[in-house]
Amino acid sequence: MRYRELIETGGELTTKIGHQRERVTSASAVLASKEASAKDARVAAQKLPLGSERSRRLQAAGRREADARRAYNDTRNTANDRIRDLMAKK
Numbered sequence: 001m002r003y004r005e006l007i008e009t010g011g012e013l014t015t016k017i018g019h020q021r022e023r024v025t026s027a028s029a030v031l032a033s034k035e036a037s038a039k040d041a042r043v044a045a046q047k048l049p050l051g052s053e054r055s056r057r058l059q060a061a062g063r064r065e066a067d068a069r070r071a072y073n074d075t076r077n078t079a080n081d082r083i084r085d086l087m088a089k090k
Helices: 002-046 052-089
Strands: none
Touching (some): 002 052
């Protein structure tokens, strides 16, 4: 009976860990998309003549990229914490 319980909980644990890994993979794809968008905005801003509008757009692109990186790191850290908690419980 104990063996069967171990097998069942192991399968459940694997499923939960897989779900957390999927979240990180999805967040990674979103990060790549947002970084590409910020890069495009930065390139477009650099084509503008020197001035406050160019500076404002470059700063906005930098903030967008930083926000995307922060969101990815938060998702990754949360997933790692949940995996660590799952492993500690079993």
